[in-house]
Amino acid sequence: MLKFIKNHMESITGIEIYPMMSLLIFFIFFVALFWWVITAKKDYITQVSKMPLDNQNNQTSCDI
Numbered sequence: 001m002l003k004f005i006k007n008h009m010e011s012i013t014g015i016e017i018y019p020m021m022s023l024l025i026f027f028i029f030f031v032a033l034f035w036w037v038i039t040a041k042k043d044y045i046t047q048v049s050k051m052p053l054d055n056q057n058n059q060t061s062c063d064i
Helices: 002-010 017-039 042-053
Strands: none
Touching: none
């Protein structure tokens, strides 16, 4: 099965760019995410981390 797919992929011209593009997109995304985490303000991180535990927000309960 793999032999069939490999031979089929080799016959397509210009296909070698797609793995490089996907690796580049993957790398750029995680570098940008890492940069955002490093430069994020501590107050914002603290506020967002406490949101799930904040009981003062309007909560809807589903009573069955």
